Amino acid sequence: NHLSWSRNDFKFIDMKQSDPFQEWTDGYVRYIYSAEDKNAQRHLSGWAMRNTNNHNCQILKKSCLGVVVCSRGCTLPDGSRLQLRPAICDKARQKQQKKLCPSCHAALELLPCRGHSGYPVTNFWRVDGRPSSSRSTAKGVHDHPRPESKSETEARRSSVKRRVSSPPFTPKRRLLEPQVHTNKQQQVCYHWDRISFMEPNFPQHYPAFQSPEAYYNPHNELGEAPPTLQKPANPRLYMSRPSYEFQGYLTSPSYPVTSDLCDPRSASYPLDQILEVVAPVLGSSSSSSSSAAPLSSSSSFDPQTKPLAGWKELLKSSTPYTTPGVPAALQTIITTTTKVRQDPCAPPKQSGLPGCSSLLENASPSSYSTEVKVTDESGGVIKSLSFQPEPLPDQNRAS
DNA sequence: TCTTGCGGGTAAA
DNA sequence: TTTACCCGCAAGA
Numbered sequence: 001n002h003l004s005w006s007r008n009d010f011k012f013i014d015m016k017q018s019d020p021f022q023e024w025t026d027g028y029v030r031y032i033y034s035a036e037d038k039n040a041q042r043h044l045s046g047w048a049m050r051n052t053n054n055h056n057c058q059i060l061k062k063s064c065l066g067v068v069v070c071s072r073g074c075t076l077p078d079g080s081r082l083q084l085r086p087a088i089c090d091k092a093r094q095k096q097q098k099k100l101c102p103s104c105h106a107a108l109e110l111l112p113c114r115g116h117s118g119y120p121v122t123n124f125w126r127v128d129g130r131p132s133s134s135r136s137t138a139k140g141v142h143d144h145p146r147p148e149s150k151s152e153t154e155a156r157r158s159s160v161k162r163r164v165s166s167p168p169f170t171p172k173r174r175l176l177e178p179q180v181h182t183n184k185q186q187q188v189c190y191h192w193d194r195i196s197f198m199e200p201n202f203p204q205h206y207p208a209f210q211s212p213e214a215y216y217n218p219h220n221e222l223g224e225a226p227p228t229l230q231k232p233a234n235p236r237l238y239m240s241r242p243s244y245e246f247q248g249y250l251t252s253p254s255y256p257v258t259s260d261l262c263d264p265r266s267a268s269y270p271l272d273q274i275l276e277v278v279a280p281v282l283g284s285s286s287s288s289s290s291s292a293a294p295l296s297s298s299s300s301f302d303p304q305t306k307p308l309a310g311w312k313e314l315l316k317s318s319t320p321y322t323t324p325g326v327p328a329a330l331q332t333i334i335t336t337t338t339k340v341r342q343d344p345c346a347p348p349k350q351s352g353l354p355g356c357s358s359l360l361e362n363a364s365p366s367s368y369s370t371e372v373k374v375t376d377e378s379g380g381v382i383k384s385l386s387f388q389p390e391p392l393p394d395q396n397r398a399s
Numbered sequence: 400t401c402t403t404g405c406g407g408g409t410a411a412a
Numbered sequence: 413t414t415t416a417c418c419c420g421c422a423a424g425a
Contacts, residue, residue, distance in 0.1 A: 043403085051404055052417075060404075063416080088402055090419085119416065150402095157401095 018133055023149060025123065025138040032135045040134050043125045046149040047113075047142060048086045052122070063120040064113035064140075067147040068096065072106035085147035086110055116140025 019031040021039040023046040033040035043049075049062035068084035076082060082101055087093040097108050113120040121140030148156070 051402095052415095053404095053406060053408090053419095054415080055406075057405080089400090092401060122416095 022136075024146065025136065026121075027141050028139055030135065030137040032133050035133050037134075040125075040136065043123075043136075044150065045123060046146060047121070048088060048147050049123055050088045058126055060125040062123045062125070064115070064122070064142060065093070065120070066111045066113040067144045068108050068110050069145070070101035070104060070106055071109035072101065072104050074101060074104035074106065076103050081145075082108075083145045083147050084108070085150065085153045111144045113140075113142055113144055115143040 017032075018034040018037070021033060021037050021044075022029075022031055023039070023044065025031065025045065025047075035041070043060060043062065045062070048065040048067070050065055052061045052063045054061040065086040065088070068082075068086050070082045073081070082103065084096070087096045093110070097110055099108055100106065101108060115121040116139050119140075121138065121142050124137040124139070126135060
């Protein structure tokens with residue numbers, strides 16, 4: 001859906017709008033933040049995201065570490081479950097995993113994130129084309145409960161320091177989010193390849209999965225599917241309940257549940273309400289039926305009733321990269337985009353370009369040759385236009 | 400002590 | 413070539 005991002009890029013730029021900071025991004029979403037946003041400056045995330053070297057000095061890539069849980073799956077005294085934030089540092093994390101569950105003293109277990117085609121969900125950060133903003137792109141749907149947020153972890157640490165003889169740790173949020181699923185359900189929940197996590201009703205069964213963001217109908221203008229996250233297209237727009245915490249962050253406007261939002265041809269979305277149009281376009285069914293799902297307060301979701309075999313059969317017959325409803329001209333942009341680019345990290349003697357940091361600060365169309373491959377955060381080609389001073393190399397090693 | 404970001408390097412697809 | 417991931421380093425909280 002690079003093209004849809006591209007189009008949204010222009011809208012955002014034109015409208016000079018920014019998103020309120022999203023701490024719990026989930027799904028294939030993208031946000032543009034004001035440069036004044038401290039959380040965005042710190043590349044903050046509620047998820048435990050570690051830095052990943054993508055050999056691209058302009059794009060910071062982070063991948064999710066998952067969540068640390070009790071290996072026995074015990075229930076804390078308050079009825080909640082332990083969901084610790086994995087330490088970011090490898091050594092610290094190893095040390096962390098040697099610790100025991102504060103409740104049942106069983107070993108702790110790290111549930112790795114496998115929400116992006118079997119790999120951890122990734123977040124990409126980069127300075128926006130506008131000098132006063134940055135943007136974040138998330139790829140993948142977290143297939144595990146939320147860990148403690150960073151602020152919670154820090155608060156707990158400082159609390160532990162203050163109170164040497166403190167009672168056993170009970171994460172604050174776990175008090176608020178009793179886990180209603182059984183272990184069997186967890187098994188299902190933790191492996192997204194068994195079910196669709198874009199299933200709108202899913203959060204009703206797993207409160208810890210609640211994301212503050214609106215999920216958008218998994219189809220988009222180009223019909224580009226996430227690499228292998230090929231889930232059956234769900235034509236419905238759905239969103240989770242507003243979070244009961246981090247209200248300061250979650251000031252997203254109320255998202256209109258209209259079929260327009262599901263129509264890739266509609267260009268009338270309020271910009272500050274567009275997060276991302278995601279999705280595997282599987283066949284033609286997804287774009288044609290765009291009935292919006294209401295905020296579901298009841299749930300009929302049952303993994304048992306959605307056998308994977310059915311999904312896979314659907315996937316087999318799907319054509320994820322077809323683009324129903326996409327204006328031909330827009331597709332042409334991609335197919336004709338010149339793939340010549342300069343290496344922004346290359347020494348001046350090779351490229352004649354400034355170094356990475358200065359490039360970010362002084363990015364301008366003149367920094368590149370007349371043929372520029374413009375990519376999104378994940379490295380896909382999104383446009384070949386030149387009016388926007390956005391040097392966007394591949395997310396990975398620019399060579 | 401831990402987080403964060405950077406970057407060299409390897410391996411697999 | 414792309415992507416994931418390992419490792420070490422440095423700066424800073």
